[in-house]
Amino acid sequence: MIDNSSKKHYIAIIGGSISGSEAAFILAEKGYRVVIFEMNSLPYGKIEDGLPKWHINLRNKQEQNIDQKLNHENIRFVPNVKIGRDISFDDLVNNWGFTVIILANGAWKDRDLPVNDINKFIDKGLIYQNALLYWYNHKHEPNYNGPDFNIKDGTVVIGGGLSSLDVMKLGMIELVQNALLKHKGLDIDLFTFEKKGILKILNELHLTLKDLKLKGMQLVYRRNAADMPLKTPRDNSKESILKAREVSDKLLKKYAENFMFQFIPLSSPLEKIENNGKLEGVIFHKNKLIDQKLIPLKEDTFKIETTMVISSIGSLPEKIIGLPYDYSILKMKNKNGYKVSGFTNVFAIGNAVTGKGNIRESKKHGADMTNKIINEHLLKEDAIEIWLKNYNENIRSEVQEQMDEIEAEIQSKKIMPDIVIDNILSKTKKLQEKIGYKSYESWILSKTPIRLEDMLNK
Ligand SMILES: Cc1cc2nc3c(=O)[nH]c(=O)nc-3n(C[C@H](O)[C@H](O)[C@H](O)COP(=O)(O)OP(=O)(O)OC[C@H]3O[C@@H](n4cnc5c(N)ncnc54)[C@H](O)[C@@H]3O)c2cc1C
DSSP: OOOHHHHTOEEEEEOOSHHHHHHHHHHHHTTOEEEEEOSSSSSOTHHHHTSOTTOHHHHHHHHHHHHHHHSOTTEEEEOSOOBTTTBOHHHHHHHSOOSEEEEOOOOOEEOOOSSTTGGGGBTTTEEEHHHHHHHHHHTTSTTOOSOOOOOOTTOEEEEOSHHHHHHHHHHHHHHHHHHHHHHHOOOOOHHHHHHHOHHHHHHHTTOOTGGGTOOOOEEEOSSOGGGSTTSOOSSSSHHHHHHHHHHHHHHHHHHHHHTTOEEEOSEEEEEEEEETTEEEEEEEEEEEEETTEEEEEEEEEEEEEOSOEEEESOEEOOOOTTSOEETTEEOBSSTTOOBBTTOSSEEEOGGGTTOOTTTOOOSSOOSOOOHHHHHHHTTTSOHHHHHHHHHHHHHHHHHHHHHHHHHHHHHHSOOOOHHHHHHHHHHHHHHHHHTTOOOHHHHHHHHSOOOHHHHHHO
16 A cells, blocks of 8 residues: 655655665556666666676576565656766755655676786776676677777786686687688587686587697686685584585586686786787786785786686775765775765665675575585586575565665655656656656667677577
8 A cells, every 4th residue: 555655755766776666666666666777778787788698597587576665656766867967866856856865786897907007908808807807797688899808818817706717708709600600511509608718618629629629728816716605604613614615616616617717716806917018918826825814925926828817806885076985995984884984865775885795605505515515516506506596585585675765764854845746757757758768668668778698599
C-alpha cells in the first residue's frame, strides 16, 4: 500500500546498477519517488562493461534482477546523464530540491599504476583494466566505436585480484584465437576456448604455443599465489585460513596451466624502460613476506622486456566535483558509515564508498571448494562467478541494512511542497524526451547491444 506522505519525498540516486537498483526498489516499494541518474544508456554498470562477456548466465541473471527492480511506477530512470558532467553535483544538491541524494556510482577509476610517469603511455603500450574490459565486451558490436586494442604477444599484466585472472584469460584467448586463424586457418570461437581452456584445445590439435609463434603472457603479482583472494576462508580459524590459502594456490596454478600463462609472484613494478618515447619494458623489484607483511627488496631487481603492460590493480570511485574526498576515497562522517561528510542529506552505498570490491570478502560465502571441485569443475564453476555472485549478494544485503537508516533520515526531513515535486518531474521529463526515452522496457530493449553468442548462433 502506498502511503501518500511518503510520496511527498523525492530521492535522487546516482547510478542504477547493483546497489542503485536495490536502494531504488526498497524506497519505491515503500511509496517514495525515486529518480535514477545513470551516465550510460543501460543501468548495469560493471555487470555489462566489466564482467567478461563469456559469463553469459551470470550477466543475464544480474541484469534481469536490475530490470525487475527499476521497472517500477515510482522510479524514474534518467539515462545518459552523468552527474559531475551533465549536471553538477552542486546544482543537484542545492537547486533540485531532492530530500536526499544517494551515491551508488561504483568504482570506475582504475588505480594509478605506481610507476613514475607511466601514464604517458596510456593506449601507447599501457592499458588499464576498465578500458580493456569495455573494449573486450563490446568490440563485436557492428556499431562499436570505442577504444581499440590489439593484445600483443609477451604482454605483462600487473595485478593480483580475481579480475586480473579474467584479464589473463581474455588476453591469452585473444592471442591464441588470432594466431590459430592466421597460421592454421582455424576459427575457434571464444566460448569454446573459455569452456575447454587453451591447453586442451592446443593438445587436441597437437600444437604448442611455439608452433603458433607465441611466447604467451605473464602475470606479475606482489604476493604469492596463496595470497590471492580466490578462496574465502570459512571462518577465522587457523585451519580455515590455511585451507583457503592452499585452494587459492591450486586454483591459480590450474588457471595458469589451462590458459597457458606464466605467473611471477613476489614482485612489484619499480620503473619503466623507455626508448625513443616508446615503452620497452618494466623493471620489477622482488618482495618478501614476513608474517604476511610485504617487505620490498628494492635492490633485488629484474627486467621484463615488453611493449604492452596491462594494469589490473583495482578500481576506485571516480571523483565528482563538489563532494569531499580524502585522497581518492569519499570522505564519510564516520568510519564504515554511509553518510557523506559535510552534508545532512547525501549518502553513499555499494562500491561508491571505498571501491574495495577486489579485497572485500563476501560474508555469505558458498560451499567449501574442495580439491575435487577444483579439479572437476574449475572450468564450469568459475571461481570468479562464485565470488561475484556472493559479492553482489553481499552488496545487496548491505544496502538493505543501510536503507532502514536512510529511510529514517528521509522521514526526519520536511515533506516536499508540490511545486518542488512538479519541478523535478518536469526537469527529468525534459531530459528523457531529449534522448527519446519513452518507457523503461522499450528503452532497455532498444539499447541492449547484440550479444556475441547470438551472432555466433545465427
Ligand atoms: C571484472 C570485474 C572487476 C571488478 N573490479 C572491482 C574493483 O576493482 N573494485 C571494486 O570495488 N569492485 C570491483 N568489482 C565488483 C563490482 O564493482 C561489483 O560486483 C558491482 O558491480 C558493484 O555494484 P555497484 O552498483 O556498487 O557499482 P557499479 O556496478 O559500478 O555501478 C555504478 C553505476 O553508476 C553509474 N555511474 C557512475 N558514475 C556516475 C555518475 N557520475 N553519474 C551517473 N551515473 C554514474 C555507472 O554507469 C554504473 O551503472 C569488479 C567486478 C568485475 C566484474
